Amino acid sequence: MDIKMRSDCPISCSLDIWGDKWSLLIVRDLMFSKQCTYGDFLKSGEKIATNILASRLQMLEMNGVITKQDHPESKAKVLYKLTQKGIDLLPIMIEINLWADKYFTLSAERKEMLAEVKKDKGAFIKEKTIELQKHTN
Template sequence: MKEPKSGCPINLGLEVFGDRWTLLILRDIMFADRRSFRDIQASEESISAKTLTDRITMLLAEEILVRSADPAHSQRSILKLTRKGIDLLPLLVDIAVWSLLYKAVDPGLADIAHAARADREGFIRAETKRLLDRDL
């Protein structure tokens, strides 16, 4: 990993997840249960294979994700969140709620934002438990 530009806590976080794709990859793993390279690449935002490879490599190096064998398919691996990755859940929730309040959100994609807006702490608690049970 490269040397950070500064020790500012916001800068340090943005150097990990401040690009266009990283939080979308985490969104897919957290909320859409897309856990293989192919499943994530099929997202509607159309991430390129090279960019997806680069971001997954970085997330593995940062220990936000781990790779494990897929029990359903011997030649495929699945991506799992670490505790460090699960701890990014509130960030994604807050972005979703902010977007719900200030952007033209597709109503068909707004369930998570509505649920989080109605009861942020309860939503985060329930989702954290679900992700811990699934991935750890």
């Protein structure tokens, strides 16, 4: 598994890393849930297959979007965290949410978060970024 760059276009380069149906769902879980272990990702609503999850985690780690950490409670568990490169995907994730808000029917829970985003997008990003940076070693 290696990185094949199709062109030097920024959109293309980005898609080469996370342009599939699953990668951004992993990033989503790391951003908006407390889900951080392999097993937690598997519990997400979209039911990712274990082998796909493993290959995406490897891809995202190889490209510096996420990192593995020791779990404080147990050697058997692994904690996945966003790197700064991963945290910087937050504005993209927010815009995707806002787009979906306009064209799909969202759950009340999501609409609540988006209401806060719409109030002051810049502030939300700043706060959330700091929160995500907190537990980075």
